[in-house]
Amino acid sequence: MKLLFSATPAFGHILPLVPLMQAAVGAGHAVGLLSSAGFRAEVGEELPPEVEFLEAGVMPGEFSEEAARRTGADVFHPTPSTIGEIFGGSRVDLGIEDSLDRATAWAPDLVVAEPFDAVGPILAARLRVGWHRAGIGPALPAAITREIDRVASTRYDRLRLDPVAASRYIDPCPQQLQDPAWSSTARVLSVRLGAHRRPKDVALDLPDFGEPDRPTVLVTLGTIFSNPDTLSATVAAVAETGVNVIATLGSFLRDPRASRASHGEVARVASARVRYVPFVPLAQLLEKADLVVGAGGVGTVVGTLAHGLPMVLWPQGADQPINAARAAASGTALTVDSAAGIAPAVAEVLENGAYRSRAGDVAAGIADRPHPAAVIAEVTSP
Structure with missing residues (x-):
């Protein structure tokens, strides 16, 4: 077919x-x-x-x-x-x-x-x-x-x-993130999805942190809303809490060296605890993180929860406010409306194990959903 x-x-x-x-x-x-x-x-x-x-x-x-x-x-x-x-x-x-x-x-x-x-x-x-x-x-x-x-x-x-x-609606969304009032006129098929990963992992030039025992926070604003000023403000707020930071530059800022210059004071002062990386499949970065700070893009939200990690979300536009609100309602994330709210939210989520526990529950539910192969078999059957 x-x-x-x-x-x-x-x-x-x-x-x-x-x-x-x-x-x-x-x-x-x-x-x-x-x-x-x-x-x-x-x-x-x-x-x-x-x-x-x-x-x-x-x-x-x-x-x-x-x-x-x-x-x-x-x-x-x-x-x-x-x-x-x-x-x-x-x-x-x-x-x-x-x-x-x-x-x-x-x-x-x-x-x-x-x-x-x-x-x-x-x-x-x-x-x-x-x-x-x-x-x-x-x-x-x-x-x-x-x-x-x-x-x-x-x-x-x-x-x-x-x-x-x-004919069908193929639904990758864990129950905890779905609007309880939502219904579909088409038959719903659940599917298990995780964070994106290439068949062959990308080589990461990521020097070790000087204090590797500190929590590591992944900052990713996705591929569209990675405005340098917004990213810099976010990284600075996260670094303020004393954690190690891995920050993605988005798909349109491919060269970390060139981008560091645009991030100015953050890149110079916090370089011991901040690592900038170009576009990398999310699954590889999540393996190194204890918490994700993002804008609420759907790939970040679902992928992060599939890994059982909690989030702090600062929506920037598009469908991000919807996704962030659903994540907050599930108890797996805190949402903020400015850079000023990021540091206290990061501290709260890292200190309060309930957020990670709820994220783990969501991850378990995602793992129990049908594999994509089962869904393809059903939609292509005579």
């Missing part, structure tokens, strides 16, 4: 799909990923080599800029209606023709689309094949999915297509 995965060109949208792609490849299926050509080089190393990359559509900067032009809204702190225009309108308009061409030529038997992706369902309707929605974390609030669907509906009308409902 030929499985086409359709996703927004961003790490947080694609990496949670990789275990499903790996399982499909392992089961002997042909697997394709449809996303922007501009993201191919960025994500290529993270994909199974057997996955065929189908280039179509534009990068987030372009379709977000178009959505901002159309709405006049702040796309980094969007309302549901703005999210609807970004993903159900602008991204579709700027990429659907190429997407239809690539998908038609590739001729999939089944489409799998992540929650923000409105392109995959349109392809399934045009090609008259079934499709499944694959979650990437806590399910999107109904207010957001309604807006994406509402805006996308006019694109179906232009293409003279009728929307087709997803």
